[in-house]
Amino acid sequence: MAATEQTIKQVNTLGSSDYKYGFSTDVDEIRPPKGLNEEIIKFISAQKDEPEWMLEWRLNAFKVFNKLPKPQWAKLNIPEIDYQDCYYYSIPKSLKDKPKSLDEIDPEILKTYEKLGIPLKEQKMLSGIAVDAVFDSVSVATTYKKQLSDLGIVFCSISEAVKTHPELVKKYLGSVIPVSDHSFAALNSAVFTDGSFIYIPEGVRCPVELSTYFRINAMNTGQFERTLIIADKDSYVSYLEGCTAPMRDENQLHAANVELVALDNAEIKYSTVQNWYPGDKEGKGGIYNFVTKRGACRGKNSKISWTQVETGSAITWKYPSCILQGDHSKGEFYSVAITNNMQQADTGTKMIHIGKNTSSKIISKGISAGKANNTYRGLVNILSKAKNARNFTQCDSLLIGNQCGAHTVPYIESSNSDSMVEHEATTSKINEDQLFYCQQRGLNSEDAVGLIVNGFCKEVLQHLPMEFAVEAQKLVAISLEGSVG
Amino acid sequence: MLEIKNLHVSIEEKKIIKGLDLSINKGEVHALMGPNGSGKSTLSYVLSGKDKYEINDGTIDYNGKNLLELDVDERANEGLFLAFQYPMEIPGVQTSFFLKTAINSKRKYLGQSEMDALEFAKLMKSKAEELNISTEMLKRDLNVNYSGGEKKKQEILQMSMLSPKMAILDETDSGLDIDALRIVSEGVNKLRNSENSFLVITHYQRLLNYIKPDFVHIIADGKIVKSGDYSLALELEEKGYEEISQTA
Numbered sequence: 001m002a003a004t005e006q007t008i009k010q011v012n013t014l015g016s017s018d019y020k021y022g023f024s025t026d027v028d029e030i031r032p033p034k035g036l037n038e039e040i041i042k043f044i045s046a047q048k049d050e051p052e053w054m055l056e057w058r059l060n061a062f063k064v065f066n067k068l069p070k071p072q073w074a075k076l077n078i079p080e081i082d083y084q085d086c087y088y089y090s091i092p093k094s095l096k097d098k099p100k101s102l103d104e105i106d107p108e109i110l111k112t113y114e115k116l117g118i119p120l121k122e123q124k125m126l127s128g129i130a131v132d133a134v135f136d137s138v139s140v141a142t143t144y145k146k147q148l149s150d151l152g153i154v155f156c157s158i159s160e161a162v163k164t165h166p167e168l169v170k171k172y173l174g175s176v177i178p179v180s181d182h183s184f185a186a187l188n189s190a191v192f193t194d195g196s197f198i199y200i201p202e203g204v205r206c207p208v209e210l211s212t213y214f215r216i217n218a219m220n221t222g223q224f225e226r227t228l229i230i231a232d233k234d235s236y237v238s239y240l241e242g243c244t245a246p247m248r249d250e251n252q253l254h255a256a257n258v259e260l261v262a263l264d265n266a267e268i269k270y271s272t273v274q275n276w277y278p279g280d281k282e283g284k285g286g287i288y289n290f291v292t293k294r295g296a297c298r299g300k301n302s303k304i305s306w307t308q309v310e311t312g313s314a315i316t317w318k319y320p321s322c323i324l325q326g327d328h329s330k331g332e333f334y335s336v337a338i339t340n341n342m343q344q345a346d347t348g349t350k351m352i353h354i355g356k357n358t359s360s361k362i363i364s365k366g367i368s369a370g371k372a373n374n375t376y377r378g379l380v381n382i383l384s385k386a387k388n389a390r391n392f393t394q395c396d397s398l399l400i401g402n403q404c405g406a407h408t409v410p411y412i413e414s415s416n417s418d419s420m421v422e423h424e425a426t427t428s429k430i431n432e433d434q435l436f437y438c439q440q441r442g443l444n445s446e447d448a449v450g451l452i453v454n455g456f457c458k459e460v461l462q463h464l465p466m467e468f469a470v471e472a473q474k475l476v477a478i479s480l481e482g483s484v485g
Numbered sequence: 486m487l488e489i490k491n492l493h494v495s496i497e498e499k500k501i502i503k504g505l506d507l508s509i510n511k512g513e514v515h516a517l518m519g520p521n522g523s524g525k526s527t528l529s530y531v532l533s534g535k536d537k538y539e540i541n542d543g544t545i546d547y548n549g550k551n552l553l554e555l556d557v558d559e560r561a562n563e564g565l566f567l568a569f570q571y572p573m574e575i576p577g578v579q580t581s582f583f584l585k586t587a588i589n590s591k592r593k594y595l596g597q598s599e600m601d602a603l604e605f606a607k608l609m610k611s612k613a614e615e616l617n618i619s620t621e622m623l624k625r626d627l628n629v630n631y632s633g634g635e636k637k638k639q640e641i642l643q644m645s646m647l648s649p650k651m652a653i654l655d656e657t658d659s660g661l662d663i664d665a666l667r668i669v670s671e672g673v674n675k676l677r678n679s680e681n682s683f684l685v686i687t688h689y690q691r692l693l694n695y696i697k698p699d700f701v702h703i704i705a706d707g708k709i710v711k712s713g714d715y716s717l718a719l720e721l722e723e724k725g726y727e728e729i730s731q732t733a
Contacts, residue, residue: 434574439557
C-alpha cells in the first residue's frame, strides 16, 4: 500500500530536531575527573557531607559491583559501556553550598526549569504539585516544603534525608532492591547522587502531587538517581517524575534505583513521564536509561500502582515491579512505551505474589515506529503461600511501518493451584483505513496518528494524574511525529 | 463545483473506471446508481483521495482547484465530505472528542481560532437531537459497538457539523431500517441549500424517495451509461440495471 511506503519514507526523514528539550544550560560545574574507583565514591560522599555509615554502604556496594556481570536477559543491543570514561559527579558551582532560598540560585538554572515548564519560584509554582528539581547530580530546590512538613510529610532530596532522617534511610535504603540485585543496582548504590526522599506518616493522605523533575545537563556525565518513598500505615501518596536531557552526540548513562515501601493499608501511586533525549534518527547519542524500580507492599491491604509513559532514551531497560508480601495487597502496572527511529526498549514488570489473596494487574501498550524495537518482558510469580492470588495481564503492541519490531515475553510461574492468572496479548499494525477516515475528516496525517495512538493508550493514560494526562497525550503525539506520511 | 472529465482509474493494474464524465453544479443533488462492481465506491474514494487508486487519465476540477493535487485532509478542509459506507471504529477516542478535533482541524486550515467549548457543546447537542442521537452515544468510543444504523447516523452528524460544500454519500442507505432511513434523509435534506452539492451513491431507488435528486446517473462497467432526472430512477426500479444499460 502506498501509505505504508509513505510511512517508511516519513520515518526516515524524521530527525531529532523535534526534541524540544534539547537545549543545554551554560553553568560552571564542579566535576572530579572521569573514572569509577573508590576515590570518586569518597569524593561524592564528602561533597555531600555524608555520615560515615553512608560512605561504608557505598564502598561495600562498589565491591559488589565489581563482582557482578552485566545483566544479559534483555533483547537489547547495548554497546560495551566503559565505566572509566564517564563522569560520576557534576554540580553547578553555585549549588555547592545548598542555597537557602531561590534568590541564591543561579538564574540560568531557574530559567532552565522555567523553559521546561517547571517554575520553581513561589509566585509561579504549579498549584497542587510539589516539585523537587534535580540538576545533574544535585537537588536544586523543593517547593511546598513548609506546607508539607506541617502535615508531618517529609519531602526532600535523598542527600538531605541521609542527614536529617538517618534512621528511616538506614532502615529502608536497599531493603527493596538489595545492593547485589544486579550490576546496575550495585553501581547506583555505590555512586548515587541525588533523587527524592518521601515519608508519609501514619494516617496522612498527601494533599498534593509530589513530583521530581530530573534534568541531565553536563556532558559525558552519568546521572544516578536514587529515590526512596515510604508510605506508613493508612497513608496515601501520588508521585510523579519527569525527565529530560540536552541533545548530545555522545550517549549518556542514567542508572536509577527507586524503592517504594507501603505498610498496612497504604497506597503509593507512582507515575513516570520519561522523555530523555532519544538520540538522532541514525541512533547517534541519547540516554541509556537503566532503571531499577521496585515496590514492596509490606503491609496488609497495601497497594502500589506504577504508571509509566516511556517515550525517550536511546535504550530503555526498566521493569517497575511489586513484591506483594502483605495479605490482600495489590500491585498494578500501566505502561505505554513508544520507540521510534533507532530507539530500543525492553520494559515490563515483575509481580511477585507472596501474601494471601494478593492481586495484580498489568496493562502494557507498546508502540514501535521507524527501525525501533520494543519488548514487553514480564514475570508473574505466584509463590506457594499466596493462596487465591489473582493476576490479569494484557499486552498490546502497535506497529507503524514495516521495519520496526514488537516482542512480548511473558513469564508465568505459579506454585499454587488456587491462583488464577490471565494473559491476553495482541499485535497489530496501524490501520490505514482508520488513518484515511480521520484524514477525510480534516486531520493531517500526524494528528491522525496521534489521535489513534492516544486512543490505543487510553487505558494507561487515564491512570496518570489529571494535570499530566494532557501533557502525556501531547508527548505521545510528538514522539511519533513524522512516523506516517 | 465538481467537474470530472474522462476519468480512468485502475487498482493493481485492474481498470475500474473507464472514461467517466460528471459535472455537478452548486445547489444540485446528483444520484449515482449502478450494480455491484460498476465503480461507484471507487469513484467516492478517488474523489476523497484514498491512495491505492491509480489515476491513468482525466481531470477533476473542484471549485477551480485541481482536486487530484490536494491531500486527503486538504480536500476535506476545502469542504469535500465522504459519508463512508463502512465507517471506521476508533477505539479509545470518544465520539465527541473526534467531532471537536475534526471541526478544529478545519478551522485551523481556514485560519480561524478553535471553537469555544461551550459553542461546540451547543452545536453538537442541537445537531445530535435532530438526528435522534443520544448524548450517551456521543460519550462512547467512535463507532465502537455501534449498530449499523448508529454508524450511519454518526456519519450524517459529522456531515452536518462540518457543513461541507460537496458531500458524497456512499451507500448511506445500506443497512438502515425504514425509520433510520427517514431520519438520515431528513438530516441530509436540512443541509441542502443553494450553495452546496450532493452526490448520492446508492443501489436502490428507495433512498431517492426521501432525498429527491435533481439528476440521476446510471453507471455500468466504469462509465456513466445514462443520465436523466428523477424519473430515470423510477424507470430503473421497474426495468433493472441490465435492461437500462442495454438500451443506453
